[in-house]
Amino acid sequence: MAQISFQNVSKTYAGGKSAALTDLNLTIKDGEFMVLVGPSGCGKTTALRMIAGLEEITGGTLKINDTVANDLAPRDRDIAMVFQSYALYPHLTVGENIAFGLKVRGAKSEDVATKVRETAALLELTEFLERKPARLSGGQRQRVAMGRALVRSPNAFLMDEPLSNLDARLRGQMRAEISRLQRMRAVTTVYVTHDQVEAMTMGHRVAVMNKGTLQQLDSPRRLYDSPVNMFVASFIGSPPINFMEAILVAHEGGPALRIGPFLLPLPASADRLSPRIGGKVIAGIRPEAFKVTDGPAGPGTLSAKVLFVEDLGADLLLHLDSGEISMGHADMTEDDRDVMKSSPKLKASIDGSHRVSRDETVNFTIDPNAILVFDADTGVTL
Structure with missing residues (x-):
């Protein structure tokens, strides 16, 4: 499990002329479901990619637990990420997709098989283990992508708009599913979305961002009842x-x-x-x-x-x-x-x-x- 903290973290591009993040101070508690929400270009995905080690930090300090992670390689962070595009391997079966990360890390075959079975049962994917992704629905593919992350028991889950490709009915189902799994595992989860319905229904706390700055960090109810400014209220x-x-x-x-x-x-x-x-x-x-x-x-x-x-x-x-x-x-x-x-x-x-x-x-x-x-x-x- 992990506590993740941003301490005056900034990110600039184009020789310092374009700021994606400005002095971000944010602590994500161990076991918390934190949602980063805001319009396109607000810096939420940049912050997520910094946690994963996929984006360099221009200024400030990022800590995972007590370790400064600014220069820590992605493979050394024990972070699992679920992408918007699912990123499944089309030539592999569901079971092989779920097992992929474990095999890369050299896990024993019997351990891989056990964890794949347990994860598939948790996500109700057991009957699809021999199918290829092309034969799955959008919701099933999303569950496979989640399974690939869950099977590893990482320190934290990072989710980058994972439901944006689903229709409204499936989004509702998957919101409930992700929330249920997070409660069961109590794993620190950082979830990025531009959909305020997802933010309000899923997050323990929600960080509202705009133009690279944190506008307000609070519970969903407090954000609704007591917004700090017109942007958050809107x-x-x-x-x-x-x-x-x-x-x-x-x-x-x-x-x-x-x-x-x-x-x-x-x-x-x-x-x-x-x-x-x-x-x-x-x-x-x-x-x-x-x-x-x-x-x-x-x-x-x-x-x-x-x-x-x-x-x-x-x-x-x-x-x-x-x-x-x-x-x-x-x-x-x-x-x-x-x-x-x-x-x-x-x-x-x-x-x-x-x-x-x-x-x-x-x-x-x-x-x-x-x-x-x-x-x-x-x-x-x-």
Whole structure:
């Protein structure tokens, strides 16, 4: 088993002009399932490849347990990696693919056979041991790739977007399978993905990355409830959060948000924002915080016209015309303007029992405790 730590680790390319990672400080505990999540180019795969020894470190220190691993050869790290492409040998059977790493390391034939049988049983691959990869489904191939890693009992597993080539149903099955295996083996696991659903459902902790920097490291629930900035709020949660320009105003002795023609009171815990009354902020409201109401419009309610309805069975996803609500702000950072441009209309996720039609104007109540408030200039959570 292994504890893996990054200490001020950096990676630059092109003579130091292009930074893939900047001062990454991250400790992955022994036996932990850590997920690195973020958009393409955020540095998550670079960090993973550094652990494996496939990427040189420009600055800082990488430790595996108490050993500095910056210059340690990949074969000396006892790390198993599962790739996005599966990387199976097409001319070998399932059993031979699983056994390959053990044979390369000179394991005894009887030990190899025993471990292959045990691993195949664990992954429900016993009946496929004599088949070639071409005769397997995508999910079965992924399990073989995992088996090749599991059979070695390594210090740590590294998984680089292993489910991205599977359809939605298989991804769901394999998420549960990988989580089950990790719990059984209690092996340190670092899992890279751009899919926030995988991050939220699989990781003990999740590291959200953007442009080579660690934005927030926390449990999935804390990332959802208490994001540190607009980027994390936008990346965690599906459907994505709604951002709206707002003015902080006083209402019945406490702060409230004036969003276009609507007034949304904030909870008592928002008293700390009182010194900012009169200033511009960004309001963040998740789609599931919208509750349909038949009552009149007033404080705590928001009205919008339905542009399109996605019937998802248990839920309806409403695409709403934001009307007089401004969705952008000139003083925001470039990153946060990009976040807001990506969702120029509001979205509301409501119970599927409601009957809502296109072009209908709907009133919603908004739970004050579900409203996030961000600095309009920096995007930092207030």
